[in-house]
Amino acid sequence: MADLRKIIHVDLDAFFAAVEQRDYPELRGKPVIVGGDPAGRGVVATCSYEARHYGIHSAMTAARARSLCPQAIFLRPRMEAYRDSSRQIMTILHRYTSLIEPLSLDEAFLDVTAATANGILAVQIAREIRASVRQETGLTISAGVSYNKLLAKLASDWRKPDGLFVIPPEKGLAFLSPLSVGKLHGVGPATVKKLSAMGIHTVLDLRNTPRETLIAQFGKAGAWFAEIARGRDHRPVQPSRARKSVGVERTFPQNLEDRHRMLSILQEMAGQVSAHLQAQGLAGRTVGIKVRFADFTTVTRAYSYSQSIWRPETIHACLPGLLDKALSSGSPPSIRLLGVTVSSLNKGEESLSNAGQMNLLASEA
Numbered sequence: 001m002a003d004l005r006k007i008i009h010v011d012l013d014a015f016f017a018a019v020e021q022r023d024y025p026e027l028r029g030k031p032v033i034v035g036g037d038p039a040g041r042g043v044v045a046t047c048s049y050e051a052r053h054y055g056i057h058s059a060m061t062a063a064r065a066r067s068l069c070p071q072a073i074f075l076r077p078r079m080e081a082y083r084d085s086s087r088q089i090m091t092i093l094h095r096y097t098s099l100i101e102p103l104s105l106d107e108a109f110l111d112v113t114a115a116t117a118n119g120i121l122a123v124q125i126a127r128e129i130r131a132s133v134r135q136e137t138g139l140t141i142s143a144g145v146s147y148n149k150l151l152a153k154l155a156s157d158w159r160k161p162d163g164l165f166v167i168p169p170e171k172g173l174a175f176l177s178p179l180s181v182g183k184l185h186g187v188g189p190a191t192v193k194k195l196s197a198m199g200i201h202t203v204l205d206l207r208n209t210p211r212e213t214l215i216a217q218f219g220k221a222g223a224w225f226a227e228i229a230r231g232r233d234h235r236p237v238q239p240s241r242a243r244k245s246v247g248v249e250r251t252f253p254q255n256l257e258d259r260h261r262m263l264s265i266l267q268e269m270a271g272q273v274s275a276h277l278q279a280q281g282l283a284g285r286t287v288g289i290k291v292r293f294a295d296f297t298t299v300t301r302a303y304s305y306s307q308s309i310w311r312p313e314t315i316h317a318c319l320p321g322l323l324d325k326a327l328s329s330g331s332p333p334s335i336r337l338l339g340v341t342v343s344s345l346n347k348g349e350e351s352l353s354n355a356g357q358m359n360l361l362a363s364e365a
């Protein structure tokens with residue numbers, strides 16, 4: 001067991017809302033919602049734990065949040081303030097290791113295997129990080145400690161908010177067994193549904209399903225499911241993680257029902273994506289669209305070229321087909337959001353050498 005890694009996952013609590021409560025003390029102890037306009041079609045980016053008691057959560061419409069908790073205080077995001085706090089946190093993390101993989105503004109993996117070689121415990125590092133973050137930024141950050149990314153991330157969530165939880169190697173399987181499969185990284189709602197139809201609900205059920213059955217059903221992803229059901233995850237912590245996709249999406253003030261209009265909006269967004277790609281010297285092989293229907297079901301469809309592309313006309317070329325595929329799976333076509341992304345990114349000439357990097361999970365967000 002000497003070669004086991006020590007991974008910490010940290011994730012700030014109610015991040016945007018916590019920054020607001022820190023900066024405006026009159027908001028502390030109150031239900032605070034950061035996001036779009038509750039009078040319009042805005043969505044909740046996040047909310048304070050006080051607001052969560054009313055059943056409010058990220059991605060819910062702001063209007064619904066207001067009906068659940070009329071006294072809630074609604075705030076527009078102040079991204080600059082959140083970015084500042086995020087930079088501060090990342091600086092704190094760098095005191096312990098340079099093996100840091102940020103996942104978003106408020107979340108990161110650390111590989112502290114080397115840092116613990118001289119007898120310092122990973123949990124001790126996690127404690128210090130939590131104390132420094134509190135002291136230096138006034139925010140609380142939850143931490144999970146374990147022997148791989150999968151379990152470290154589950155652990156940080158386990159005692160949220162302001163929690164610390166350790167899953168040592170001998171407890172990994174027992175921790176996983178009762179969890180519902182949807183808790184696992186890469187197991188999205190569509191997969192949960194399929195697994196459920198196969199009688200697989202918990203991670204223990206998943207572990208008891210033959211690997212071949214999972215591969216037959218889900219292909220490469222099935223092999224991944226078999227691994228994580230056994231608590232195995234060899235993904236390294238990747239510092240300065242390369243960007244995975246460039247995308248644009250838009251929620252409309254009124255639902256769209258006309259296919260031609262959808263297509264022309266998709267083409268316009270493709271132009272923006274192309275401009276972003278050019279500006280950053282990037283190109284990608286996969287064009288994806290996202291369609292969210294009036295009832296909030298969301299469908300993504302993707303097409304992969306054999307070579308990297310970036311020109312608007314090449315992105316345009318596959319949009320009609322993708323839109324048809326997306327619409328055929330939902331009826332009637334009344335749409336509140338559309339998005340276009342280009343993924344499987346490569347930077348200029350590096351494209352071919354990087355192409356070998358496998359990403360099993362890219363398709364299931």
Ligand code: DCP
Binds near residue numbers: 161
């Ligand atoms: N965010 C967003 N839209 C979402 C989800 C999140 O804009 N659908 C933003 C707001 C969050 C931040 O990202 O504050 C971090 O996301 P988390 O999922 O970590 O959520 P929180 O930090 O808000 O809460 P938790 O305590 O559950 O981590």
Ligand code: MG
Binds near residue numbers: 011012013015106
């Ligand atoms: Mg968070």
